[in-house]
Amino acid sequence: MKVKICGLLNEEAALHAARNGADALGFVFAESKREISLKTAKSIISKLPKEIKKVGVFVNPSMERIEEVVSETGIDYVQLHGKETPEFCRSIPYPIIKAFSIESAGDLKKVHDYPCEYILLDGPKGKYYGGNGVAFDWGILSNFDFKDKKVILAGGLNPQNVTAAIAETNASIVDVSSGVETNGHKDLEKIKLFLTRVKNS
Template sequence: MAVEAATGNSEQNKVTSGVVARVKICGITCLEDALLAIDAGADALGFVFYAPSPRYVSPDVAAEIIRELPPFVTTVALFVDAPVAEIQSVITLTQIDLLQFHGKETADYCEQFSRPYFKALRMSADLDVSATAAEYSSARAILLDAYRKGVPGGTGESFDWQRIPSDLSKPLILAGGLDESNIYRAITEVSPFAVDVSGGVERIKGRKSPEKINTFMSEVARANYS
C-alpha cells in the first residue's frame, strides 16, 4: 500500500509540474483512426486542411468525424498560409477547438480568428528560435518541426533537439520524425509540454496503424512515468 501511495504521489507531482507530455496525433482522415487514437490515450487530434498534403481532409469529412467524437478530446485544425475566408469557413463548419498555423503567418494574422492558436516553426539553420517565438506572444504554444525546403511539415525527419532554447517563452510542442523508436528519448531529453506525431504512427500515408499507435503511446507512458 505504501508503495502504491508513493508511486501515486510521484505521478501526481509529474502531472502538476507539467513534465508529463501530452500527445497530439495529426493527419486524421477518418473516424476509425480518430477513435483508435482516442482509445490509445491521445489528448488531441489534428486535421490537415492543406490540399497538397497526403493527409488532407475536407472540411465536410472533418466535421462528420468531429461530431462523433467523445468529450474531452481537443480537435486541432492545421493550415498553411490559408485565406482568411477558408479558415473562417472551417471553424464554422467543424467547430474545431484550436488552430495550428504551419506557414509564414504573422501573429496579427493568427490572432484574428475566434479560436486559440499555436504557431509551428520549422528549424532551419538560420532560425532564431527564441526571437521568433517571442513574436507570437498570443500563441498558446510553439511547435518546433524539422525543416525541409519547400515542405511545410510532415517530412518524417527529426532535427537537432540541442537547438531548442531552454528559456522558450511558450509551452513547447515537439514534432518532426517522432515514432516508437525515438519518442522515449525525445520526452526524457527534451521534456516537452506535448508531442505531435503523424507519419510515425501510419501504415500508409493518411491512414494510421493500430499497432504503431499503441506502441507509441506505451513508450510515451514509459517516458512520462519512468
C-alpha cells in the same frame, strides 16, 4: 506528457487514437497527402469524446477559410503551419498553435513574436510545410528560454525515438503523423505503441 496524433483521415484511426490515450487529434485543411474534406472531418469530430482537443492545420489560410472550417467542423485549435505573420495571428479569435520549421538554433528566435500559448517545433520543411517525418537537433532547445510558451515537439517522432525525445526536451506535447503510418496510412498498432510509450515514459 500529452500526445497529439496528426493527419487523421478516417474514423477508425481517430477513435482508436482516442481510446488509447491521445489528448489531441489533428486534421489537415491544406494541400497535403493528408488533406481532409470538411464533410469527413465534421463526421469524425462529431463522434470524438468532448475532452479530446481537435486541431485544424492550415497553411497560409485566409480568415474566411479559418472561419469556414471552425464553424463547419467545431475544431478547438487553429494550427498555422505557413508564413503567417504575428499580426494575422493576433486577428484570429480562436486558440492558436503556431508551427515553425527548425533547422538551426537561430530559427527559435521568432517564437516570441507570436501571440499564442503553444508553439510547434517541426523538422525542416520538405515538399509540404509539415508531416515530412524529419527530426531536427533536439539539443538546441536546452538553452533556449521559451518564457510562457508551451512547446509541442514534432518532426520525425516515432515509437522508437519518442522516449528519448521526451527525456531530452521540455516539451509539453509530442506530435506525430508519419511516424505512426505504414505505407502512407495510419497504422493502428503503431498508434497504440506510440501512445503507450509516451504515457509510460
